[in-house]
Amino acid sequence: MVAIMKLYFIIMIIVMLVYMVRHIIFTYNRLYSQQRLSYRDIYDSDLPKITVLLPMHNEGRVITMLFDALLRCDYDWDKLEIIAIDDHSVDATGQIIDQYSSKYPIIRTLHRTDPDQRRGKPVALNEGMVMSTGEIMIVFDADYRPSKNLLKKLATAFNDPQVGAVMGRVIPLNASKNTLTNLLNLERTGGYQVDQQARYNMRLLPQYGGTVGAFRKSLILHGGGFDEHILAEDTELTYRFALDGWHIVYDNSAECYEEAPESWDARGKQVRRWSRGHNEVMFRYLGKTLTVNRLSFFQRIDAVLLLLVYIVPFLLGLAFLDCIALFFLGEMDILTGWWIVLFVGAFNAWGNFAPFYEIAAGALLDGMKDELLVLPAMCFSFYFYMWHISLGFFDAVVDTITQRHVEWVKTDRFFESDPDETENPM
Amino acid sequence: MTFLFVIFCIMLSLMLFPLLLGRYSRGSEGQEPLFIKVDNTKDPRYFAKSFREKLLSARDKQQDDSVLYLSKAEKVFLADGVELSPYSEISEVVLATRAPLDIPAHCVFQKEIYSEKDVRVRARTTIRALAGMENVKLDRGVRVVRWIDAENTLSVFEDCDLGISATAGKRITIEFGCTFQRLYAPEIHSGIKPWDEREMPLEHKADEMPASDRVYDQQRVPANERIDGSVISIGDLTLEQNCEITQSVHADKNLRICSGSIVRKNVFADGDIVIEDNVIIGGNVFSQKDILIGTHCRVGTLGQTKSIIARNCIALSQDSTFYGYIGSEMPSRIVNQELFFELMSNRY
Numbered sequence: 065m066v067a068i069m070k071l072y073f074i075i076m077i078i079v080m081l082v083y084m085v086r087h088i089i090f091t092y093n094r095l096y097s098q099q100r101l102s103y104r105d106i107y108d109s110d111l112p113k114i115t116v117l118l119p120m121h122n123e124g125r126v127i128t129m130l131f132d133a134l135l136r137c138d139y140d141w142d143k144l145e146i147i148a149i150d151d152h153s154v155d156a157t158g159q160i161i162d163q164y165s166s167k168y169p170i171i172r173t174l175h176r177t178d179p180d181q182r183r184g185k186p187v188a189l190n191e192g193m194v195m196s197t198g199e200i201m202i203v204f205d206a207d208y209r210p211s212k213n214l215l216k217k218l219a220t221a222f223n224d225p226q227v228g229a230v231m232g233r234v235i236p237l238n239a240s241k242n243t244l245t246n247l248l249n250l251e252r253t254g255g256y257q258v259d260q261q262a263r264y265n266m267r268l269l270p271q272y273g274g275t276v277g278a279f280r281k282s283l284i285l286h287g288g289g290f291d292e293h294i295l296a297e298d299t300e301l302t303y304r305f306a307l308d309g310w311h312i313v314y315d316n317s318a319e320c321y322e323e324a325p326e327s328w329d330a331r332g333k334q335v336r337r338w339s340r341g342h343n344e345v346m347f348r349y350l351g352k353t354l355t356v357n358r359l360s361f362f363q364r365i366d367a368v369l370l371l372l373v374y375i376v377p378f379l380l381g382l383a384f385l386d387c388i389a390l391f392f393l394g395e396m397d398i399l400t401g402w403w404i405v406l407f408v409g410a411f412n413a414w415g416n417f418a419p420f421y422e423i424a425a426g427a428l429l430d431g432m433k434d435e436l437l438v439l440p441a442m443c444f445s446f447y448f449y450m451w452h453i454s455l456g457f458f459d460a461v462v463d464t465i466t467q468r469h470v471e472w473v474k475t476d477r478f479f480e481s482d483p484d485e486t487e488n489p490m
Numbered sequence: 491m492t493f494l495f496v497i498f499c500i501m502l503s504l505m506l507f508p509l510l511l512g513r514y515s516r517g518s519e520g521q522e523p524l525f526i527k528v529d530n531t532k533d534p535r536y537f538a539k540s541f542r543e544k545l546l547s548a549r550d551k552q553q554d555d556s557v558l559y560l561s562k563a564e565k566v567f568l569a570d571g572v573e574l575s576p577y578s579e580i581s582e583v584v585l586a587t588r589a590p591l592d593i594p595a596h597c598v599f600q601k602e603i604y605s606e607k608d609v610r611v612r613a614r615t616t617i618r619a620l621a622g623m624e625n626v627k628l629d630r631g632v633r634v635v636r637w638i639d640a641e642n643t644l645s646v647f648e649d650c651d652l653g654i655s656a657t658a659g660k661r662i663t664i665e666f667g668c669t670f671q672r673l674y675a676p677e678i679h680s681g682i683k684p685w686d687e688r689e690m691p692l693e694h695k696a697d698e699m700p701a702s703d704r705v706y707d708q709q710r711v712p713a714n715e716r717i718d719g720s721v722i723s724i725g726d727l728t729l730e731q732n733c734e735i736t737q738s739v740h741a742d743k744n745l746r747i748c749s750g751s752i753v754r755k756n757v758f759a760d761g762d763i764v765i766e767d768n769v770i771i772g773g774n775v776f777s778q779k780d781i782l783i784g785t786h787c788r789v790g791t792l793g794q795t796k797s798i799i800a801r802n803c804i805a806l807s808q809d810s811t812f813y814g815y816i817g818s819e820m821p822s823r824i825v826n827q828e829l830f831f832e833l834m835s836n837r838y
Contacts, residue, residue, distance in 0.1 A: 101801040106774050107534060107674070107815040109795035138531045211528040223774055224758040225720035225738040239523045249523070267760070309724075319526045430524055 066395050069386050076383035079376065086369060090262035091421040094429070100265045103221040103230075104317050111219050113143045114278070115198035119188035120149060123206035124156035126323065130206055131164050131171070139215040141170055145198055149174045151188045152181070184471075185274075186290035186297040193281050193289065202278040207323035209237065210276070217318040218278040228283055228310025229301060231260065232276035232318030239435075241326050246438045247445050248324040248331070253430050254423030260314040268366040269306055270314035274298030275322075283310065294348075295470055296341025303349040306367060309358040325475055332452045334475045339456025340463065342374040347464050378454040534674035534815050535657045538621045538639030545583075545604055545621075558583060564601065576612075593617075595629070609640075619653075626658075644675065666808065669823045673816040676795070680824050681785070681808025711735070713748075726761070729753075738773065744837070747771075749784070763800075764834055765789075767807075777801060781818075782833055783810055790814050805833055 116134060120127060127148075134146055148161040148171060158175055165171045174192055176183070193201060200222050202215060214232065221230045233256040239249035263270045272279065279301060284290060287304060290297040302312055325331040353359070353367045390396050420439065427436050463470055533539060548558045558564050560583070567582035569591055574580075576594040584591075586605040593599075595612040602619040603609070609622040613629040619636040620626065626640035627647075634653035638644065644658040652670040656662065662675040663682055708723050713730040720737040721727065727741035732750040739745065739753050744761035747753065749768050756773035757763060763777045767784040774797045775781060775789055781800040783789065790796035790813030797815040798804060804822035806812075807830040816822070825833065 098801075101776075101778055101799065101819070103776070104532075105799050105817060106776060106797045107532065107795050108774060108797060109814075110791075133528075136529075209528070211526050211530065213531050216532070223738070223756045224740055224776070225756070226722050226740040226742075226758070235524045235526060237523050253524075309722075319524075321523065321526060321528075432524075 066390070066393065069390055070395065073383060073386050073390065076379060076386075080380065083369065083376065086366075087259075087421050090259055090266075091425045093262040093265055094258045094422075095425050097265060099261070100267075102315050102317060103224065103227075103313065104217045104315055106220045106223065108220060108223060111140070111143060111216065112200050112222055113198040114139065114145070114200045114202055114215060114219050115192075115196035115281070116144070116146045116202045116204065116215070117189055117192040117196070118146065118148045118204055118206060119151055119185050119192065120153065120157050120161070120206045121151045121183070122153045122155045122157060124153070124160055126207045127157060127160055128164075129209055130204060133209045133211075134204075134215075135168060136212055137210060137215045138212050139219070143198075144170055144215070145196060146171045147174055147192045147196055148172070149176065149188045149192050151176045151185075152179075152183050182292055184292065184295075186294065187292045189297065190289040190292065193285060196281065199281055200278055201281050201284075203275055204320075205275040205322070208234075208275060209321040211319060214276075214318055214320055217315055218276075221313050221315065222278070222280065224311070224313075226309075226311045227313055228305040228308075229272045229279040229312045230277060230318070231270055231272050231312065231314045232320055233257070233260075233314075233316050234273070234276055234322045235319055236324035237321040238323055238326060241324075243438065243441060244328055244331060244445075245324045245326055246435065247442060250423050250427065250432075250435060250439060250442070252324075253426035253432065255426075256314075257316065257426035257429050258422040261316050263366065264314040264316075266362070266366075267360075268363055269302065269370060270312050271370065272298050272302045272305075272312050274301075276318065276320040279305070280310075283308075293470060294341060294344050295337055296345050299342050299345045300348075303345060303353065303367070303371070306363075307349070307352055307356045307358060328448065330475055332448065335449055335452045336456040336459065337475075339374040339453040340459040340470075341456075342371075343457050343460035344463060346371045346375065347460065374453055375457055377450040378457045381450050381454055534655075534672065535639055535659075537619070537637040537655055538657060541602060541619065542604070542621050545602075569605075591622075664824055666824050666826050669821045670816075671818060671821055673812075674814065676813060677792075678812040678814075678816065680783075680806040680810050680812070681826070720755075727759075744779075745777075762837055764837060766834075772796075774798070780804070782830065782837075783807060784830055784834075785809050785827055788812070805830065 118130065148165065150158045150161055150173065161173050165173045172195070174195060176188060176191065189203065200219055202218055204210065218230050218232060221227050234252055236245055236249045236252060238245050260270050274297060283305065284301065291300055294300050305312055325334055350368070350371055353364060353371060359367060420442070423439060424436065462468065544560050545558065548560055552558060555568065556566055558566050565582040567580055567584045569584050569586040570588045574594050574597060577596045578594070579598045581600045583601045584599060584603040586607065590608040591605040593609070593611045593615055595614050597615045599617040602621070603617060604621050606623045608624045609620065609626045611617060611628050611632050614631040616633045616635065620634070620638045622640045625642045625645070626638065627645045628650050630647045631649045633651045634656065636653050637655040638652060640658040642659055643661045644656060646652065646662070646664040646668055648665045649667040652668060655672040656670055657673070658675040660675065661677045661679070662673060663679045665683065666681055708721055708727065709725060710728045711717060711721060711730060711733045714732045716734040718736045721735055721739045723741045726743045727739070728746045729735065729739065729748060729751045731748045734752045736754050738755040739757045741759040741761065743759070745757065745759035746764045747757070747766065747769050749766040752770045754772045757771055757775045760778045762779045763775060763781045765771070765783045765787055767786055769784070769787045771789045772791050776799045778801045780802045781798060781804045783806050785807045787810040789798055792813060795814035797817070798812060800818040802818065803820045804816060804818045805825045807825055807827055
């Protein structure tokens, strides 16, 4: 038994070192390597027809801001269609989208009110796609506020026939609200400014994030639409496209404000849902990712590490318990001599889920200074994430074994609409 | 017992230290969200338009003819009716509003020039920036430090350096030996004399095709082949002579388009793109490395804005026509046919 515990400990040290090296490479690439050119530099007066899909459930507090921001966008209205999907809302969402639709012909509505219908983002997107007329689908959650040229930036990339999906950058608007939103701001900076951009630079696998992103409709519909049983339809799209040879690109300049969760409870639920969805995708795609021919060796390695990213905190939690047990059993003399360096490296990487290197580099690139002082507090949020991600992992295991019905749970909203901002853009 | 309690308190403090530091650092004001220019729209003529806007607004409020308040107070040189001599050095903002502006050779202008009439800049003069409301002509060897814009046409003779941005509202003609970083005009003609008449190549209109119509893993498209759809290669790709691709082309490595070929839509490559003579491309050309374009080519579509963009540099040969924007991260140039073949042969 002790031998198994020791072996598990060594394996986890190696896993942590692999992830640590991955983050160091990404950070180095972002800071010192030549950056890959973004499609945003293209001027093209003949952009494709796009459909903006807005799946909403009880979003009456925030949707007017999103509508107003979209109506201010500089995309040619003859080539723009907005489909607002009211997914079983019980607040004023339905009435608000009807008001906007009657005022602006480019806004179409889809009311999903039948109680027998399945609820959730994937099914709402599927129905929205069926009624859409554009080939390029752009998705926003209701708490997002796109900037004026964001739609053009996202749509331009589809001039490249190899691009299947595009992901933009998310920036929390309420970073100053509390310590949690401070931390989320740093996490987003590391995740987008460094991690996603480095993966784009290195031609690996930037992740489509489900919002502030765009994809080709025909590719999804050809595969039967989004899988309505999976919570992480965005991760599923990433792997479905990548394994079929399509490129997913990241545009660091396609920036969009979002509302970050302001309570630890909301954040915990959000992370648990992400972990559950991501791990469901992991169960489904790990084997295919290892065997597919379309990915290069490094793409495949990165794709596998990305797939495993929501199981690692759970495995690491087990390793901590293992470590404590071995210590009290007096069996911690696992490695000696220079091999101890592995321990040091692994313990330095224990905050792997919140990769400090990337956050520090991202903050540097974004010109953040004082914000970095909050970085040590991530030591604590790491344990918080470890707990909720582990719960999400167990959810995914049970979902997969029992094939139970998965219920979509929306993240709580905190903003109130500012009446001064809901002006008529016309 | 007291000792153990003190040790426990110290250990607890050490554990809480990161949290307390983070909490303290946030302070009472907290973080501001990262700034996004939410109302920003892309415009290739931004420099000139912004300058013109500032200048006209400053002139409306101007009280003293010799000073304009742009971003700061600037001395003004009124050029109407003034004859400059060669080798002059002007350190003021230059304004010409009533008569065409003729700038002699070998002058140096340290500030912006604004003219409401035609402008001619004679040989070897250095200008920081120039906004012309009609036509602008640059003689041989003129150097632009920042940007130049003409509301109508911009004609550029040999060996000029066009700085960061050269734009025009109607047309740019640009001769051999010129270097540039960004060009924009509805029509751009490379490697020809500004007075040469251009014969427009035949127009074509691409049909809408489903995006999923693509041909995979192709290394070459044989001569005279017509492919209905896009061609995508995960390595190098060569389109041999007189091919026609009705959609777009993508190569994960280098791409060569041989003479006489037509690509109805866009061309993308992660490596170099070499476009030989007499090629027509209806859409954008985008490379993560270099782009070479030969003679008698046409990129873009009349009446539309399309782009040629390279991560490194672009070399354009003579007598080719482009509709829209040309931009690179490093200085690009107009080359003659001999140099074009030399650059091309270095790649094969």
